[in-house]
Amino acid sequence: MLSRVAETVYWLSRYIERAENIARFIDVNYNLTLGEAEPLSKQWTPLLETTADQDEFAKRYDRPTRENVLQFLSFDDQNGNSMISCVARARENARTIREVISSVVWEQLNTFHLLVQAAGHVPETLEQPQQFCERVRLTSHLLVGAMDATMSHDEAWHFSRLGRMIERADKTSRLLDVQYYNLLPDGSGVGPSLDVVRWAALLRSASALESYRRLRGKIVPRRVAEFLMLDRKFPRAMHFAVMRARDSMRMITGSESDTYCYHSEQLLGRLCSNLDYAVIDDIIQDGLHQSIDQFQCQLNTIGQEIHEDFFSVDRLNAPPAPA
Amino acid sequence: MLLLPYEMEDGFDEMFAPDGRPRASGERFVRRLETLADGSLQQRQKSAELNLQNMGITFNVYSHQAGTEKVWPFDLLPRIIDADEWSTIARGLEQRIRALNLFVDDIYNDRKIIKDKAVPEALVGSSKTLRKQCVGLRPAEGVWCHISGVDLIRDADGQLYVLEDNLRCPSGVSYVLENRELMKRTFAHVFEGMSVEPIDEYPEQLLKTLLDCAPPGVSDPVAVLLTPGVHNSAYFEHSFLAQQMGIELVHGSDLVVKDGFVHMITTRGLQRVDVIYRRIDDDFLDPASFRADSCLGVKHLMDVFRAGRVSLANAPGTGVADDKAVYAYVPDIIRYYFGEDPILPNVPTFLCDDDKQREHVLSHLDQLVVKPTNESGGYGILMGPHASPNERAKCAEAIRKNPRDWIAQPMLNLSTVPTLVGDQLKPRHVDLRPFVLCGKEVFVMPGGLTRVALQEGSMVVNSSQGGGSKDTWVLRNGNATNSATTSNAEEASSC
Structure with missing residues (x-):
């Protein structure tokens, strides 16, 4: 398929997944702060850390109040990673490849765009963000469902899933990284200060609470980390997302399993193997934060290499290196 | 009713x-x-x-x-x-x-x-x-339009x-x-x-026409539709036709000329293209042959076309008959x-380049429609009977200055078809x-x-x-x- 089309569909999915994750972050943070006696502004700073947009925020806002952070993450069209920007770019991407996506997907994207635009004009959205966040999540699900159910699972579809899974792995890792240390002020992971309500909120923001309960039972920080990081069956877990990304990559390249044709494929396979054999106790002992940081770096590199291997024009002078 | x-x-x-x-x-x-x-x-x-x-x-x-x-x-x-x-x-x-x-x-x-x-x-x-640039060219099957x-x-x-x-x-x-x-x-x-004649056959016929005019000797030709992009007024049509024919909708930046052929840039490297249904004007087709400032086209496309290694539909140069x-x-x-x-x-058409016909046009401006010879989409037209004396005077001056650029035709009264306007049928042209x-x-x-x-x-x-x-x-x-x-x-x- 055309490189431009592959790139467009890949980013379309990344933008949608990004918008959905912002909605999730806002929702969990809002719920966590609800129980507080006073509106602590410092509790909205971690949200900016989660999306890694602190510098961008500091340029245009004076204090990380709830209103400012929510405005910045939801409806600030100068922030390229805000929900409104992500959805607008996803729609614009779709417009340039309408011959590739199904009309149902196109209509869903239109609806999504209109939903976010309309919400941006209503002040109540920021005062009570839960309902809006839920609608964003649901619309994103509808869109992914429409892609699954109405598009051929061909190369374009796999590029779309590759983008979505890479974005999701990154965002779940950020959520875990920031909240884990927030919820463990003394770093011990045990003790009387454990706030089950807030740990439950973290799981819920990844739609993971019910699955976690069924599989792991009681809330234990180590197990929560294990679940969000290493679970193979839960669709928002980092490991699951990377496995699916690897599957799609293989469908795109046609490589035999455990082999590779492209550099990005090699790196993705390696990252997935790391998770295949990882144990949570080792990770925590070596430092959860360091481990997640490394994971994010590797994902970034994979994203760049995907661009080099499939989208860029420069690669065309050299054929792909054989395995 | x-x-x-x-x-x-x-x-x-x-x-x-x-x-x-x-x-x-x-x-x-x-x-x-x-x-x-x-x-x-x-x-x-x-x-x-x-x-x-x-x-x-x-x-x-x-x-x-x-x-x-x-x-x-x-x-x-x-x-x-x-x-x-x-x-x-x-x-x-x-x-x-x-x-x-x-x-x-x-x-x-x-x-x-x-x-x-x-x-x-x-x-x-x-x-x-x-x-x-088209002198001496012979497109495949001798078809230009x-x-x-x-x-x-x-x-x-x-x-x-x-x-x-x-x-x-x-x-x-x-x-x-x-x-x-x-x-x-x-x-x-x-x-x-x-008992209305169906029209659904068009995309199939269009594809057939394109493939029929592929360069000779290509056994399984690949056709693409070249669009100026999403901001073009007819983008919907480009996208629609590409989808109906099942061919790639490409931008100029998706195509490159290499080793004497046109290729599209795909996720698996370069793929040769044999026929281009292009929806961009001659001027923008190839910055090396036509307008150098064009970023819509494909550099050296005309060389490949001249060598008979790609077909363009329509061929460049057909505008002469337009x-x-x-x-x-x-x-x-x-x-x-x-x-x-x-x-x-x-x-009936009066050529302003001809002395006699021009005199007729100039003395009957209030009855004629005057058109520039090289515009489309209704631009630059003077509707004589509806124009002000000032507009007519300006038009006459333009005709005298560049007679070759103007023609004139009688004002025609286009036929009407009943059209729903509010609750009633009204004739509309x-x-x-x-x-x-x-x-x-x-x-x-x-x-x-x-x-x-x-x-x-x-x-x-x-x-x-x-x-x-x-x-x-x-x-x-x-x-x-x-x-x-x-x-x-x-x-x-x-x-």
Whole structure:
């Protein structure tokens, strides 16, 4: 398929997944702060850390109040990673490849765009963000469902899933990284200060609470980390997302399993193997934060290499290196 | 529903004869309409408009910034053409396109028609759309104009005339196909049993035409559609046609010339392209051959084309036959190549480059329509009878300054078709753009795009200037059967 089309569909999915994750972050943070006696502004700073947009925020806002952070993450069209920007770019991407996506997907994207635009004009959205966040999540699900159910699972579809899974792995890792240390002020992971309500909120923001309960039972920080990081069956877990990304990559390249044709494929396979054999106790002992940081770096590199291997024009002078 | 009073203007109405009775071609349709319950037509019109929005059938308007996508108004009442008249039109179009292809090929090669003085050398030589880069070229199958959209109009005398040939990048065919879909969705009971020629074959025929004209020796040619991009006014059509034909929709930046061939940049490397249905103008096609500032085209594309390793549809250089001064010679061109009279007449045209004709034009500016020879889309036209003395004086000055750039034609009174305006049917002026494909064979799509001027009395049908469109029905022969009378009762009750 055309490189431009592959790139467009890949980013379309990344933008949608990004918008959905912002909605999730806002929702969990809002719920966590609800129980507080006073509106602590410092509790909205971690949200900016989660999306890694602190510098961008500091340029245009004076204090990380709830209103400012929510405005910045939801409806600030100068922030390229805000929900409104992500959805607008996803729609614009779709417009340039309408011959590739199904009309149902196109209509869903239109609806999504209109939903976010309309919400941006209503002040109540920021005062009570839960309902809006839920609608964003649901619309994103509808869109992914429409892609699954109405598009051929061909190369374009796999590029779309590759983008979505890479974005999701990154965002779940950020959520875990920031909240884990927030919820463990003394770093011990045990003790009387454990706030089950807030740990439950973290799981819920990844739609993971019910699955976690069924599989792991009681809330234990180590197990929560294990679940969000290493679970193979839960669709928002980092490991699951990377496995699916690897599957799609293989469908795109046609490589035999455990082999590779492209550099990005090699790196993705390696990252997935790391998770295949990882144990949570080792990770925590070596430092959860360091481990997640490394994971994010590797994902970034994979994203760049995907661009080099499939989208860029420069690669065309050299054929792909054989395995 | 009650169709009367339908107040006709003095021109020709396509549906009703001057005595107010339906013409033979429209009779069955009018009878059907009469069986509809009051308000039903309006309801269906609304439903059609809603459908258009949901289907996202839009065109872009350049003057607007945000929200540039507009829905093109659609009117539910079709234009109906009977089988006999259509067969004459189709023969006329085929004759014309074949002659024009021979003409373009001749102009860039042997120039026999000039040597034989059937067309003046100065006229062709001074055409701004003559492309020196195309001299000596022989496209595959000898076809230069693969796709044309010929504009036809009917004057008050009932005669159909060719107004323009549109041999470069004619657009509108996607609306023809979508209008028919819309008609079937919203007007099924009326449409049923009307014995209308289907048009669905077009994408298939277009693909066949493109592949037929691939460079010789290519066994399994790859065709693509080249678009200027999402901001072009016809982007919807580009996307639609690519999807219907199952070929890639490419931008200039998706294509590269390497090792003497054109390739598209794919996720698996380069893939050779053999035929390009290009929807960008000659000027922007190749910055190395035409405009150097073009970022829409493909560098060195013309070299590959000249080497016969890629086919372009339409070939560059066809605009020479679109020049409105050259247009005036098309009847002579047909006589020259075929030794027969044109089946479809031209609109009488005065060439301002000719001293005598120019004097006539200048002294009759208040009665004539003056057009620049090299514009399309209705730009730069002076409607003499409606113009102010000042506008006419300016126009006269422009003509005297550059006579070659102007032609003039009598003011024609375009025919009308009943159109739903509020609760009533009103006559509105229309033209017709049939689409003609020319590859190994000629294919004329039955009907074409009927554009309608929605403003009362207006003759301007352009989408950018308040025009809308209608479905166009070509009736099959032996249409007067009673195959559909059974659905009348059902129809009346369901409305």
